[in-house]
Amino acid sequence: MPFTPIHLGIAVPVKAVSEKKFSFLIFAWAQVVMDLQPLVVMLTQLGKVHGWSHTFLAALGLGALTSVSGKFAIEGLAKLLKIGRDGRAVAVPWKVANLSALFGTVSHVLLDALIYPEMTPFWPFSQTNPLYFGIGSYQVILFYLAVGAIGRLAWATRVVIRKLRNRENLSGG
Numbered sequence: 001m002p003f004t005p006i007h008l009g010i011a012v013p014v015k016a017v018s019e020k021k022f023s024f025l026i027f028a029w030a031q032v033v034m035d036l037q038p039l040v041v042m043l044t045q046l047g048k049v050h051g052w053s054h055t056f057l058a059a060l061g062l063g064a065l066t067s068v069s070g071k072f073a074i075e076g077l078a079k080l081l082k083i084g085r086d087g088r089a090v091a092v093p094w095k096v097a098n099l100s101a102l103f104g105t106v107s108h109v110l111l112d113a114l115i116y117p118e119m120t121p122f123w124p125f126s127q128t129n130p131l132y133f134g135i136g137s138y139q140v141i142l143f144y145l146a147v148g149a150i151g152r153l154a155w156a157t158r159v160v161i162r163k164l165r166n167r168e169n170l171s172g173g
Contacts, residue, residue, distance in 0.1 A: 007031045007108055009144035012151025014103070016158055023092055023100040026070035030104025033066045034059070050119045054112055057123065059105035067094075067101035115140050 011027045037053035040046075052058050071092045077083075078090035113121040113131035120127050 006141055006144045007104075007111065009146075009148025009151070010107060010111070011104070012148045013154055014151070016151050016154035019158075021096060021099070022103075023070070023074070023096050025074055026066065026092070026097055026100040027104040029070045029073070030063065030066040030101050031108060033062050033069075034105055034108040048118065050112060050116050052123070054109050054116075054119050054121065055123045056106065056109055056121055059109045060102070063098075063102040063105040066105060067097040070101060071097040111140065111144075 008024075008028055008031065011022075011024055014027075015022050015024045034053055037047075037051055038049045041049050041051065053062060071094070074092050075090055084090050109119075109121050110131065113119050113129055114133070114135050115137045117129055117132045117134075119129045119132070121129060121131060
């Protein structure tokens, strides 16, 4: 089903350990972009739900589109809303935008290929799905949720440690 938040779970631990080297917003935007084609198919009943957008080849192109549009959207909205630090505008480095978007689009194909046998992730080189092993969507969703929970714990731990260090630095200890 398009636009499920379940895909976001795998990005949480990545964000927890990489902090400023990964954009969770661009990753999330990549999930939406990947599922636009299935949404159109569901609305029009024309085509294959997990069609061309759910191939690794398309993931590369959609990753590039997501990187550019996500970077400019974040920076533009931050400027419009006057969000920034120390009077400086928010800037998403190209490397961060590219890696976040590509991780989002490629992981989307990989994870969906595990549960949807009709996908052809290696199209045009293969018309089959060698990544499908009959794993149920329930098990994959539990995996996403578990990874997301671990990531949230890591993220919270990092925040607590940073606050403790800041408090220690302010007190001169």
